[in-house]
Amino acid sequence: MSNNKLTVVDREGSTHDLEWEPDQTLMEALRDNGLPVLASCGGTASCATCHVFLEKEVFDTLGERSEDELELLAEAEGYRECGSRLSCQLGFSRDLNGVTVTLAPEE
Amino acid sequence: MREREAMAGTTAPVVIVGAGHSGVAVAAGLRARGWEGGILLLDAENEAPYERPPLSKDLLKDGAPDGSAVLRKEKFYQDKRIDRLAGSTAESINRKGQTVLLSDGSRHAYHRLVIATGSRARPLTVPGAGLAGVQSLRTRDDALELKRMLVPGARIAIIGAGYIGLEVAAAAAARGCEVTVLEFQDRVMSRVTSVPVSRHFERLHERHGVRFVFGAAVTAIEGGGRAERVVTADGEVFRADVVLAGIGVLPNQELAADAGLDCRDGILVDGDCRTSDSAIYATGDVTRFTSPVDGASQRLECIQNAVAQADKVAAHITGHEAADPEIPWFWTVQHGVRLQTAGVRHPEDEVIVRGDPLTGRFSVVYLRDGRLSAVDTIAGLADFRPARKLIAQSALIEPILAADPGIPLADAILKDLDPTDPDPTDAAPAAARI
Ligand SMILES: Cc1cc2nc3c(=O)[nH]c(=O)nc-3n(C[C@H](O)[C@H](O)[C@H](O)COP(=O)(O)OP(=O)(O)OC[C@H]3O[C@@H](n4cnc5c(N)ncnc54)[C@H](O)[C@@H]3O)c2cc1C
Numbered sequence: 211m212s213n214n215k216l217t218v219v220d221r222e223g224s225t226h227d228l229e230w231e232p233d234q235t236l237m238e239a240l241r242d243n244g245l246p247v248l249a250s251c252g253g254t255a256s257c258a259t260c261h262v263f264l265e266k267e268v269f270d271t272l273g274e275r276s277e278d279e280l281e282l283l284a285e286a287e288g289y290r291e292c293g294s295r296l297s298c299q300l301g302f303s304r305d306l307n308g309v310t311v312t313l314a315p316e317e
Numbered sequence: 318m319r320e321r322e323a324m325a326g327t328t329a330p331v332v333i334v335g336a337g338h339s340g341v342a343v344a345a346g347l348r349a350r351g352w353e354g355g356i357l358l359l360d361a362e363n364e365a366p367y368e369r370p371p372l373s374k375d376l377l378k379d380g381a382p383d384g385s386a387v388l389r390k391e392k393f394y395q396d397k398r399i400d401r402l403a404g405s406t407a408e409s410i411n412r413k414g415q416t417v418l419l420s421d422g423s424r425h426a427y428h429r430l431v432i433a434t435g436s437r438a439r440p441l442t443v444p445g446a447g448l449a450g451v452q453s454l455r456t457r458d459d460a461l462e463l464k465r466m467l468v469p470g471a472r473i474a475i476i477g478a479g480y481i482g483l484e485v486a487a488a489a490a491a492r493g494c495e496v497t498v499l500e501f502q503d504r505v506m507s508r509v510t511s512v513p514v515s516r517h518f519e520r521l522h523e524r525h526g527v528r529f530v531f532g533a534a535v536t537a538i539e540g541g542g543r544a545e546r547v548v549t550a551d552g553e554v555f556r557a558d559v560v561l562a563g564i565g566v567l568p569n570q571e572l573a574a575d576a577g578l579d580c581r582d583g584i585l586v587d588g589d590c591r592t593s594d595s596a597i598y599a600t601g602d603v604t605r606f607t608s609p610v611d612g613a614s615q616r617l618e619c620i621q622n623a624v625a626q627a628d629k630v631a632a633h634i635t636g637h638e639a640a641d642p643e644i645p646w647f648w649t650v651q652h653g654v655r656l657q658t659a660g661v662r663h664p665e666d667e668v669i670v671r672g673d674p675l676t677g678r679f680s681v682v683y684l685r686d687g688r689l690s691a692v693d694t695i696a697g698l699a700d701f702r703p704a705r706k707l708i709a710q711s712a713l714i715e716p717i718l719a720a721d722p723g724i725p726l727a728d729a730i731l732k733d734l735d736p737t738d739p740d741p742t743d744a745a746p747a748a749a750r751i
């Protein structure tokens with residue numbers, strides 16, 4: 211499988227184009243490309259430091275968020291009901307090729 | 318600034334000893350912060366650096382793959398020009414010459430040295446502790462060995478009811494083992510949580526068939542070649558095929574101590590994670606430092622601290638400001654129930670139960686001099702992020718409001734006070750008004 215392309219808007223508003231490899235979660239793609247995603251829980255939906263915003267059209271194509279994910283997100287800075295995700299909970303999918311991901315503000 | 322000039326002119330790499338959570342985060346952080354020089358990452362363990370939390374959780378489950386999650390893919394180290402030397406132990410430091418000597422006899426110069434050697438399981442010292450079947454849990458090899466022994470019907474005695482002991486108890490019970498937990502204190506997780514949370518988790522384990530023996534001081538392990546029995550001070554004998562010792566950790570500080578760096582149950586570091594030698598940093602489980610929150614001298618054994626300290630090291634070496642660290646936090650999962658804690662509780666803190674434990678889902682709020690010091694959340698994370706924020710602010714809390722789960726935690730703060738007033742005891746009249 212080939213890589214996905216991603217456009218990432220960081221917390222300063224700069225954009226970065228990067229490659230998302232099939233064996234990475236979205237969090238890993240962000241973190242391993244040097245973006246400031248702390249991911250202090252190692253991707254277990256515990257820390258919420260991997261919070262990102264997706265465009266609504268993209269968000270709507272994804273599955274339901276787990277209860278843990280929802281509870282962490284609901285209290286997050288800038289929470290968007292139809293846009294906030296924990297990037298560690300998003301596996302690679304062809305449908306996410308070319309999407310734009312915005313890093314949520316740090317707390 | 319001086320550091321940045323040094324960066325361009327130096328030839329010796331930053332040498333990191335230990336490729337656990339903290340060491341790997343230092344290497345990644347250095348590159349993320351623009352360090353152009355060499356990075357040499359040494360590790361005593363042979364395999365690709367991996368996550369430790371799953372070792373006592375998912376990895377022990379029936380049918381779970383033996384490969385534990387790696388911290389970074391192999392390609393990451395190549396892409397970031399991080400030289401990894403696996404299976405090599407650092408034996409000694411020559412501070413004057415700025416070199417480290419490895420077990421294979423090679424010597425490596427460093428520009429800056431980072432000691433990220435972590436901690437090891439505190440060894441059981443009673444007679445019989447060396448028998449086959451007696452296991453501790455720190456590395457992937459330990460976990461795989463343990464997993465092999467957790468067969469249905471096996472009798473497993475767990476010494477110590479801390480996070481690791483209890484996570485293993487849950488995994489073993491789920492695999493059909495007969496589980497007995499022997500604990501010296503009178504409740505589980507007594508070091509890290511309060512009585513209501515301990516009781517809740519004891520009942521949870523008991524419902525899954527785990528047996529607890531409190532006030533148990535283990536004096537010997539007996540058996541012919543293999544562990545067969547655990548004996549306690551009051552003469553009780555427990556039959557066991559497997560004995561797991563989960564009695565805490567010791568910092569791997571010998572490398573530093575032998576080099577004359579200040580150590581006291583941990584390598585002493587300042588707010589930038591520098592040791593008593595300005596060219597040497599230490600980070601992660603191995604360090605002892607003064608809490609910026611409450612001034613206590615502490616050693617923290619958690620991923621949050623390993624990663625936050627790593628960021629400080631990378632920032633300081635490259636001459637940047639470190640990000641504000643998160644409030645320390647911890648998590649454990651037992652029988653599928655998550656306990657997640659923000660902040661560091663002290664035993665004398667006031668305890669406020671928020672919600673009804675019988676529903677299976679509640680929080681416990683801890684106050685020190687009226688200010689929020691820590692929050693435990695059980696089977697729910699709604700209070701977790703507000704808690705971190707309020708702890709960072711040392712928020713003064715109204716206990717009656719905090720006890721009501723219908724009121725958001727953030728609305729339980731006493732807002733009417735002069736925030737510059739340093740004396741929290743002045744909170745009393747305001748509290749009385751409500
Ligand atoms: C089973 C288990 C479950 C855990 N679960 C959680 C959890 O759910 N949440 C949480 O926050 N924390 C958890 N922890 C704690 C967490 O794993 C540690 O806080 C974290 O690993 C500390 O990172 P570190 O880099 O300081 O040390 P480590 O990860 O221990 O890494 C240190 C490395 O240094 C190497 N080393 C030591 N001495 C030398 C030497 N002289 N030369 C070369 N290499 C050396 C070691 O072999 C090791 O690989 C758990 C720990 C264990 C063991």
Ligand code: FES
Pocket residue numbers: 237249250251252253254255256257258259260261296297298299
């Ligand atoms: S990495 Fe911690 S919640 Fe995603």
